[in-house]
Amino acid sequence: MSTADSTITIADPFRLGHRGPNLARGHGGGGPATKRVVVGYGFWLFLLTDIIIFACLFASYAVLAQATAGGPTAKQIFDTDRVAWETACLLASSFCCGLATIAVAKRDQFLTQLALLATGLTGLAFILLESSEFAALNAQGYGPSRSAFLTGFFTLVGCHGVHVTAGLLWLGTMMAQFYAKGFRPDIGRRFLCFSMFWHFLDVVWVAIFSLVYLVGTRL
Amino acid sequence: MTAHAHGDDLEHEEDDRGGASDEHMAHLGTYALGLVLATGLTIASFWVAKTHLIYDPGVPMALATLAVAQMGIHLVFFLHLTTAPDNTNNILALAFGLLIVGLVIFGSVWIMDHLNHNMMPMQQIMQMQR
Incomplete structure (x- = not known):
């Protein structure tokens, strides 16, 4: 000393x-x-650039939200109950990801895989709910080409959905890496990035369900 | 934070891992508290959207406020954004990101709103083309 x-x-x-x-x-x-802090900072910068992309999509949606071109308005097509279920799924998924972080810190393989599986299943439920919504809108003829409002809506919400889908694939590789390679420091840093990505997607969803869906049902 | 020669311990740097089990319980408590707060704010948002107790034009602002609050909860309890020294860079980067986000969103809405106001009504444009 x-x-x-x-x-x-x-x-x-x-x-x-x-x-x-x-x-x-x-x-x-x-x-x-530490390398862990540096890696976390670099990935944080990436997430901030990603949030700027989402800001552009939010801005275009906000500008186009009233441009319905005689098509349906937000109030007519948004189903608040489905959005509530989607929100619950994604929040549960984020929480399970937090549990996985604790399991990884304890280096418990079984709990890690279990928590990651729960994260993945709730995330998958979210994606299924969202795609059923998109499919129903398309079937009614309210696809992205119907009006500028729907173009903005599908671009913004679809971009988030694509992020979640990519996150699910990443989650699968993380489960395989923990299983095959164990709790090595580099795998731990990859998982740190994944968990940041997953929590970040939930933050974006909070903005989407509040400002797109809930505000949309009241305007 | 204890001070010791840091140059040679980069190999075992996982300083927040493998700690005591009560530390893990503390982390669990953090996530659980975050979940409770986020759930509460979500329920509040859906209630605000459904209720007619609130003055109608105030509802979007109430929803925006609840959304910002919940995003703050997520940042602190799930993404562990703190005021600790090894987090100052992250906070500064976040502040800059929020500046850009604000410029993009408010700037776009502001400009496009004024363009819409100044635009000639569609029927008059059609008349002129005749």
Whole structure:
């Protein structure tokens, strides 16, 4: 611990913005950040760019929401009960992903696979509910080409659905990697990225169900 | 955070893993609390959308507020965004991302709204083309 004391005295007391030496990792005095923190930060930046894509789709939907071209309005086609079930599925999925994070930290193979399976099944239920909604709209002739409103709607909600589908494939590979390769640090970092991705999709869904579906039923 | 020579321990860096089991229980509590709060806010959102107790033009703003609150819950309890020192970069990146998101959404809606206001009604355009 003598080296620790010397680190404290060496740290620059006149550094701006910090009271005393900052010995957290990644902050000069504490040495470089861990690979896990760096990987998490890089993936966080990716998620933020992804959220900007969603912001563009939200903006185009908001602009086009009234342009129904004589077709159905939001109020006529949105089914709040189905949206409630979709929301419940995705929230449960996000929670199960959190349980999987704890199981991975405990290095418990059975609990990890079980939690990931629950994550995947609830996510799959969400996708099935959403595709049944899209199929029903298409069957009524209310496809994406019917009006600008429906184009914006299908693009925004469909883009989220594609993300969830890709996430399900990623989830499958994570289960296989934990099973075949065990709890190696690099697999753990991949799973960190997956769990961030999965929770992020739930955040986007909160915006979709509130601002597209629920607001749509009241305008 | 204890200070020790960090250069040589990059191999076993999984500092938040394999800890004591009461730490895992604390994580479980965090996720459970997040789930309860998110469920509560979701139920509130659906109630606000259905009820007629709230002044009608205020409903979209109420829903937006509930959505922002729930996204905050998700960020803190599920994505573990904190004010810890190793999270300051993430917070700054999030702030910049939110700036861009705000510019894109409010800018688009603002501009397109004004364009719609200034546009000649469709019937007049048809008249002029005759």
